[in-house]
Amino acid sequence: MFEFAWPWVFLLAPxxxxxxxxxxxxxxxxxxxxxxxxxxxxGLAGQRARSQLPGWRRQLRFVVLWLLLLxxxxxxxxxxxxxxxPTSGRDLLLAVDVSGSMDYxxxxxxxxxxxxxxxxxxxxxxxxEGRQGDRVGLILFGSQAYLQAPLTFDRRTxxxxxxxxxxxxxxxNTAIGDAIGLALKRLRLRPAQSRVLxxxxxxANTGGELEPMTAARLAAEEGVRIYTIGIGADPRQxxxxxxxxxxxxDLDEPTLRAIAERTGGEYFRARxxxxxxxxxxxxxxxxxxxxxxxQARPAVPLYxxxxxxxxxxxxxxxxxxxxPRLLLELPQRRFRRRP
Numbered sequence: 151m152f153e154f155a156w157p158w159v160f161l162l163a164p165x166x167x168x169x170x171x172x173x174x175x176x177x178x179x180x181x182x183x184x185x186x187x188x189x190x191x192x193g194l195a196g197q198r199a200r201s202q203l204p205g206w207r208r209q210l211r212f213v214v215l216w217l218l219l220l221x222x223x224x225x226x227x228x229x230x231x232x233x234x235x236p237t238s239g240r241d242l243l244l245a246v247d248v249s250g251s252m253d254y255x256x257x258x259x260x261x262x263x264x265x266x267x268x269x270x271x272x273x274x275x276x277x278x279e280g281r282q283g284d285r286v287g288l289i290l291f292g293s294q295a296y297l298q299a300p301l302t303f304d305r306r307t308x309x310x311x312x313x314x315x316x317x318x319x320x321x322x323n324t325a326i327g328d329a330i331g332l333a334l335k336r337l338r339l340r341p342a343q344s345r346v347l348x349x350x351x352x353x354a355n356t357g358g359e360l361e362p363m364t365a366a367r368l369a370a371e372e373g374v375r376i377y378t379i380g381i382g383a384d385p386r387q388x389x390x391x392x393x394x395x396x397x398x399x400d401l402d403e404p405t406l407r408a409i410a411e412r413t414g415g416e417y418f419r420a421r422x423x424x425x426x427x428x429x430x431x432x433x434x435x436x437x438x439x440x441x442x443x444x445q446a447r448p449a450v451p452l453y454x455x456x457x458x459x460x461x462x463x464x465x466x467x468x469x470x471x472x473x474p475r476l477l478l479e480l481p482q483r484r485f486r487r488r489p
Contacts, residue, residue, distance in 0.1 A: 293321025325358025
């Protein structure tokens with residue numbers, strides 16, 4: 151079926167006529183020649199003299215050009231029959247802690263000591279890109295929680311924004327309850343059996359306005375399953391320094407475990423790369439949920455045809471207008487070149 155994507159563009163059709171009526175005429179820059187015996191000449195010829203061609207003949211080519219441009223701007227297209235496009239998967243939000251403690255370098259990756267956030271980026275990045283058929287979003291939280299990426303099928307962009315996260319961007323405290331509350335706002339409109347939140351943190355709730363267990367109760371009422379991941383090496387395994395001493399003791403495992411149990415999820419402890427990778431494999435085993443099918447109508451754009459015609463007509467008018475002037479200038483140039 152043929153249709154225009156933006157048919158309202160045709161309302162601009164009378165715009166040149168309105169401009170011609172409202173704006174004063176531009177000076178031609180040429181002197182006018184008055185003939186005192188014009189009436190006698192008209193009597194001898196038997197017709198009235200006119201200084202220019204009729205208006206419609208002069209303006210027709212420009213009218214056609216303007217209509218071709220409007221036709222292209224209205225985006226004509228050939229739209230096919232609607233086809234069902236079923237989707238399956240989960241609506242999965244990642245809530246990643248970016249508080250100050252995530253900068254502790256007590257994790258190891260390929261023989262090197264790395265920070266907790268760096269390890270989360272490398273392993274959860276692969277986890278995100280492997281969620282084919284899922285809508286994935288990203289929440290970063292510290293003293294406040296904010297949505298970095300809404301639920302989307304563009305998993306590569308979500309991974310890019312996860313890789314660009316820096317420690318302290320949302321404050322140095324840890325607002326676990328606010329992160330859960332923000333996730334509820336984004337997931338409550340999605341199908342009830344597909345709402346999943348994966349919360350990654352290395353500490354206890356030390357900021358925000360919403361208590362974690364209150365947020366967990368609201369999540370359970372909304373049917374959101376929360377999988378909590380506590381990250382950080384054991385204090386006896388972490389490299390000793392004044393910055394990391396006692397960092398592993400800050401993790402509030404009882405609260406994280408209670409949040410997961412209240413919402414029907416699970417709690418995981420990630421002390422190293424292998425454990426975090428195993429957690430991703432466990433989350434991959436979640437059963438996909440069939441969601442409401444959508445309809446897609448294939449559309450073939452047709453605007454290049456009128457746009458190409460307008461370009462061709464413009465070139466013809468340009469050459470036609472410049473050709474007589476070139477013919478007049480050519481003998482003058484030859485005359486000037488003679489010795």
